[in-house]
Amino acid sequence: MNRDARRTRLLLALLVALSLTLVTLDYRAGGGGLVGKLRSTAAAVLGPPQRAVAAVVHPVGTVIGSIPHLAGYRAEADRLRRENDDLRAQLRSTGADQVRAAELDKLLGTAGRGQYRVVPARVVALGGTAEFEWTATIDVGSRDGVAPDMTVLNGDGLVGRVKTVGPVTAVVLLVVDPTSTVGARLEGSLQLGTVTGHGAGPMSLQLFDPSVKVAPGDRLVTFGSAGSRPFVPGLPIGTVRAVENTPGALTRTATVTPYPTFSALDLVGVAIEPPRTDPRDSVLPPRP
């Protein structure tokens, strides 16, 4: 064995030890301390180029990104196909601006009904590279008044909460991430539970009272956290898809389909000011 190979091994051993130390430190500190500083520095340094690249590639990305979805609709009727063609033509001719204006309209409608004060933002990046992680980077940061643990929503409902904040970007933990748990309330009742994410699968609801009647189609809104952080009250979360009956269980479990489409997130809003009073069920759209 020669000297160079030995030196390389020493380097590898050093770096492995260093990364293990970092993992331990981060795990212990729970996101604060030295590693927290590393995160905010990275957000400060890489935020601007992230925004710049996103601004350049966004129209291309939207078009390419819509292709797998368009393929999925092929099974549906001609009506949808024609509608897709129209949409594609619209995207080509007038750009994504109209779509975005409609999304903004919807977001402002939701924010208005719930009396949340929101800062609109666009998603510039999705995810770390870890396949198991459900985060998004948005193009607003501390300069826009965004702080950690603020609620993120879009026109459809609850999206997630702010985790790390840089000057011009912020990282959002989406509610479908398996580490995310949200306090939820059944529409029209005071029944409480928690909704946990399962990545690409449907979310799961655990109701505290096992005797509560839940049926598919029931709708859920956020219960709201103390001081409205990290979650403001009254935001639509999703609809109950199926109820699991486990006799003797201490809680009742159900699967939940979230309102927002997490694979195609674009325009979101950060609730920088919570409503003065709980909007109850008023943010939910009227039943069809």
Add this chain to the structure above:
Amino acid sequence: MTVARGLLAALSVLLGVLVQQTVLSRLGLPGGRPDLVLLVVVAVGLADGPGAGTLVGFGAGLTLDCLGDHPIGLQALVLCLVGYAVGRYRDEVDRSTIGPLLAVAAAAAGSTLLFAAIGAVLSDPRVGWTALARALPASVGYDLLLAPFVLPMVTRLVAGSGGADTKVAPR
């Protein structure tokens, strides 16, 4: 590895991270997404050997760690091991035409498994059998699809500038 080559490697990593997060992750591909940063690390390992692979892998991993929400150091650990391993076996890889593709497949599978294993040790609720069963074939498949385009590009970028020391370093 000269300073110029090091800078170019760092540049490709940064570009990889940016394109990965702003473009590839947003495509909404079924199952998972291609890992551009992993491909850059593999390319550097193949072109410059285990030492460069280790360093670049660590740097790339740390950058991803800081931008993500998993514990900092996780990807750094995984990618520096990937960079080392690819560099260590690059002679065997060079001998056949499909060698680089095999290296990419092994790196993609290895990194996903290692990441999941460490996650399991830390009892991360994100890591489970269903998530792994979905992520493993997706990452290997997408990385293989992207490799023929990315590997030559990075190799040319990194190897094209250093000149003299391309194959001088003893292994």
